[in-house]
Amino acid sequence: MKKQKTKTLRGLLLGGGFVAVAAFLFTGCPSQQGMMDTGDAAQKVYVAPGEHDEYYGFFSGGYSGQLSVWGLPSSRLLKVIPVFSQDPETGYGYSEETKPLFETSYGFIPWDDSHHPHISQTDGDADGRWIFINANNTPRIARIDLETFETKEILELPNTGGNHASSFVTSNTEYVIGGTRFSIPYETDLDVPIDSYSDEFRGALSFIAVDQETGMMDLDFQIVVPPYNYDLGRAGKGPSADWVFFTTYNTEEAHTMLEVNASRNDKDFIAAVNWRKAAELVEQGHGETISAEYYHNYYEGKQGYAINDVKDQVTILDTREIDDEFIYYLPTPKSPHGVDIDPTGEFIVGGGKLATVIPVHSFSNMLQAIEDGEIEEYIDGIPVLNYDATIAGEVENPGLGPLHTEFDGRGYAYTSVYISSEIVKWSLETFEVVDRIDAYYSIGHLMITGGDTVDPDAQYMIGLTKTAKDRYLPTGPKQNHPAQLYDISGDRMELLLDFPTIGEPHYAQAIRADKIVDQVAQIYEMEENDHPHALLRIADNRVEREGNTVHIYMGATRSHFRPDNIEGIKVGDTVYIHLTNLEQEWDVVHGVAIKGANNAEILPAPGQTKTLKWEPTRTGIYPFYCTAFCSALHQEMQGYIRVSAEDSDVDLAWRTGTN
């Protein structure tokens, strides 16, 4: 291991001298720092003790699999919501209630890679009912409700390899979209040679319908498309609200060494999908139902155990089979990564990561081109439109490696540029760059407060960067990923803060706090506790045996458990501790952990019931205790369970309060 004194020379960070020189030649001198006077910056992010931030920021965890919640502008971490990865801190993925959320057609999967959180919308504006987030690796989409800030549902997507172009919502949350980054054979478990790629592999674009009352997801249909890599997606807005757009790369159909082989074509495509028409075609019976195994995991009531609903079929629309046109390809330079739609719904901005310009298509041009038949060719029945007919402008000199664009609603776009590690601001009127600012370092997504809606607030911008290097005190060979907070309320972008985050904050969304703060629950109301093993009558605390299975119905309040002395458990038993937190006061949490349990703690919130599974393997006395520092007498909050030999005749007994 090499200890290295890093100077913040951008060239060092670019990973290659050639690229560095190219970046320099291309972009000229590094931009001015754009850091405002330190005192001003500090004042802008200062939120006094006890005061609240203006925005909730939801940052994906990337390879942590979770979703973190931040207060903006102070950039204080408020919470980490566990989604796709087990979380021993809260018992998520360890408790019996949450374990079923991790079931897939491949079995129990304790981890994933979460990328793009997206807040539900009404009329193209974020409404704060739910937030969706995708799992990249084993393709899934999760729904988190923004009353309890808990994951309530996870839906697996079949026929998909790498659900990256996900989980963006349409204007009224009619659909959440998914897309396969890696095309794969469509039929379940098809065992074919990899070099049959062009013949056997196909892409899948998924349309998940959302119940407007409950938020429950249902895979309505998938569109079968040519075997490219479908990278990112976004829904249209206003006039383009019936459309969603996906970027593609690897139109070369490479299946090895994509770094080189998928970078040959000058243009790949943005796929424009008229989802409303596609949905109508499905409704009219043009779809085909094929078998596909996938899991839908959710809670039926307010509490209890998540259930696994195993699906066995999906409806597909194959562009090769259907005469009606509902999907078009827009040629776009070059291996485009992001596709972003401006607040008016008119501009479709491609992030051509290998392109020397930022291509901007016009939605109205696109409709005109379709009407005028400006079609260059058909690929598997998909019309490829003429580039000159759809393009509205190309932003020159955007830096090297433009990726993602967000908008301020005041006529400007902001594009993250990976290789030259900067953000460029450009005009949607002139398509000229008007400002640029450094990112630390290697920026991926950026996010504008209230962004990707018809009405961004555009007060702040967050840059989500991939390496920290020398930005903070060193913490070993790997540093946490950073994010930067910029003020974009003025003409120039100004850096306010640079802070480390959790996992890989891949994409983020921020919503004005006043849109959701009043709906946030403070307790689970005991009267509404519908958990099948809840302790709703304190006198009913008890231990029940059914063969080798033992159920302990336990209550917790400050500062004791009921029951707290239990005997008659035997080696070989499977013990379920159903702990109901009987508190009804905000933020008073109790937990339970028991010595030797091969499990995490459980940590029920006020009014919540959680279940810990324990399989004792040795006789003895097992202390258990409250893991949450709940009161002055927290240390007294404990109990004992006696475990006897398998053939012992110790009777089942439980008690509390009488020594």
Add this chain to the structure above:
Amino acid sequence: MSFLKLVSRFVLLSTLLFALQACGGDDSDQRSAQTETEEPGLTEFELEHGIGPITERIEVDDEIDQELVTQGRNIYEMKCEMCHNMEGRMVGPELGNVMERRSAEFVMNFILNPSGMTNNHPVGQELLQEYMTSMPFQNVKEDEARAIVEFLRDYNQNN
């Protein structure tokens, strides 16, 4: 206390008051309400019947309302019994005879405003010192607190 100290305290106090008033605004009502409860100057009613949402005597019929008793029992068994016994003290005081010791309004105020009672009421303060555990608010509504009172009255009459 020396005269000097007194003067300096007075100056400090008036400065503070001034500062408070100068920065005040439409929350002045809230502040004065808070001041009232923080000071020992409780009203006759508050001393007798507790501090909380119940601010005047309620009608309590001699006859027990059995429907209300059932409702009160259910709430008691879900939200109170972890810490209270009817006979004998536990985490908190025994409740079998509480209706002999306290008025209906006092019991309701204690259920509805436990932290206010233990912080600001002499009886609440005394109980906290004795039991060393603050009674939590259990998300009980006013009509539910009334039902619990009926359940406690019923128990008291029949035991």
